[in-house]
Amino acid sequence: MKGKTIEILLVDDHALVIEGMKALLEKMPLINVAGTAGNAFEAIALLKKMKVDIAFIDVNLPDISGIELCAKITKEFPGVQVIALSTFQQSSYVNQMIGNGAVGYLVKSAGKQEIEESIQSVWAGKMYFSSGINNRQDPAKDNEPPTLTKREKEVMKLIAEGKTSHEIASKLFLSIYTVDTHRKNLLTKFEVNNTALLITIAAKFGML
């Protein structure tokens, strides 16, 4: 596949963005802007007609958002790789786009070099994120304990002392239901399915 021209589709409701991107992309070797669209409907119509390798999609499109369009493209045109184009770098937008199948996220403050990098990485099968986007990983890291509230810490210590839910409830003036919820949440946070394991891991982190 290498050495072949990469066909690009640009989708943004701002003409200036489209024209600017197009001007930059056309100067790059082996890249061809196959089409441009101002909304989701035009984009879908173009995708049905022409061969596209990478689609740059604005997150904030009128009527049908880029987030929905992204889901539609990944489903109906699996050969097309989507790079999100956005002024926002909040993780909610990034997560929604990635969750809907985008493989890249480019902020509109990006320069020529970043745009080129995004195309090259995605073309090479890698994901691409503009610098400045904290590509958040799942919070559950092996070497870092979960954050607990004071109440959860109290409940965990009492569990470690071998107290039953009833005893914990009366000691902390909580309902038994609340104690059980804390217990469940602790198991979720430590990603374990029983209390013995919970206590072992908590002890390893020095949390007891």
Next chain:
Amino acid sequence: MRHVAHNMMPEALLKFNLGDAIQDFCDGINESHIIKMKFTQIGSLQALSQSNAIVLYRIIQELTNNALKHAKAENIFIQITKHQQGITITVEDDGIGFNSLAPPNTKGDGLKNLQTRIDYLKGSWDIKSEINNGTSINIEIPV
């Protein structure tokens, strides 16, 4: 500092859900490096109506604002838990705290607004704080 905690209606809340909006809120404050925000969500908040989500967002914003203004804290931890009987929200800081048995000036609008919002959701809340040992606020909202 006030600006960070006081931003207008977050777009994420209109488009996505409360958890995403709170994560953005925390990310925004973390960028200022004034304080370290951490957020954990347990359970799905899909069933929450948008209007209630906005009320909860405002409550969390108000509590964070209080911690930023008064607590001299280094860390603020926000947790939202969805369980069978409702939603529990915890906002904790590791700041200077106060004697929660004799709360300081409650004449401000902040706590009054908070009470009104929690009443609106038929919820209950409690504050636990000790001098030099941070403040922990728990809110229970039934569903």
